[in-house]
Amino acid sequence: MNAPVRVLVCDDQALIRTGFVTIIDAQPDLEVVGECGDGRAGVELARRLDPDMVVMDVRMPVLDGIEATRQLAGAGVAHPVKVLVVTTFNLDEYVYEALRAGASGFLLKDAPPAQLLQGIRTVAAGSSLLAPEVTRQLVGKYAARIRPADGRPQETPLTPREMEVLRLIAEGLSNNEIAGKLVISQETVKTYVSRILTKLDLRDRVQAVVYAYRRGLVT
Template sequence: MSGPIRVLIADDQSLVRAGFRMLIDSEPDMEVVGEAADGAAAAELARGTRPDVVLMDIQMPGTDGLEGIRRIVADAGLEAVRILILTTFDDDAYAIEGINAGAAGFLLKTTDPAQLLHGIRVVAGGEELLAPGLARRLIARFALPSGAAGDTVFDRLTAREREVVELVAQGLDNEEISQRLHISMATTKTHVSRALGKLDARDRAQLVSLAYRHGLVRPPGTR
């Protein structure tokens, strides 16, 4: 990507937006291109500013973040825009719905600044982002009952591809997987892409769901 990452902030609290703006604008490779107080304003502003990433709150008065996501995703002129949901613990169901609507990932609003900046860079680079603890909790709450461990759905994967899917399900991004397995980023991306194709998965979030539903990994606190 040439030039700084262009970020649009959608949150109904002006102090929250101001804090995010200060953090993002302090980074040499990022700039805030606009602020919106609800989902409708975010979608409209996105058409005018063409951001790389929209930080989208979910629970906002007026038009909520879920509708904002749907409007952005439905706009053919905004197909390059990536949406990162910022959620709280009580918003788990909304986070799942947001991912299904087309968001690239989600983070807790309580995440530390460095992780938020990292998350923006990850989704701007074309990856999905699943906050580790929240991802596991979401799948444990909303996934269908798990199948038997070693379910044959994963037999079509190579051993390395299965290993990569396990790490995706643990919430690791491509850079972290590359470091863990001591392989290049290009190799990691290839394994993820092949796993998506072989499992007919739409995106990274669906990979996580498959991994939990079919017993490749287990929700925390289970055996």
């Protein structure tokens, strides 16, 4: 059997935190290794306990969840931790800031338990938890903030075909949609996506989207 996914739960509302811990610990493939009620404690615990992922609230005392996520999963972090942001606030700005800080996914607290558990498993497996249409909407709204100031495309180590796939990812297309557009198999698309993430040292598709816009590779 594979070792269970080790989860740290960070939420300042004790009742919600206890509920998350109970739901997660009841799963044979998941294990809660720690819990806390503020962002600073979350950062300290994550560095000490080395969990596979963190379930992170946004609004917390001492240090908010966005900054805690940045310290755990942001650019330049030596040993980044996967973060799933779970919040009561369904605001585009929070989603954008969480992803920009390095989060791999975003869920609302009123999501059913099954969705929370699936989200944890998805992020722990290395995938991002955002539907293509959500990615499209967010990038469309905030792309101007992350494009290069001069608007000129910057060089990348990708082949022309990999660049084509990256642009389609940045447009919010799923693997199936990319396969149809390029007339290739989904397995081939997965191979290209894996190569792109490896070459660019990116964690997931969300980071690939931000990378593409920051370097002016899409308009």
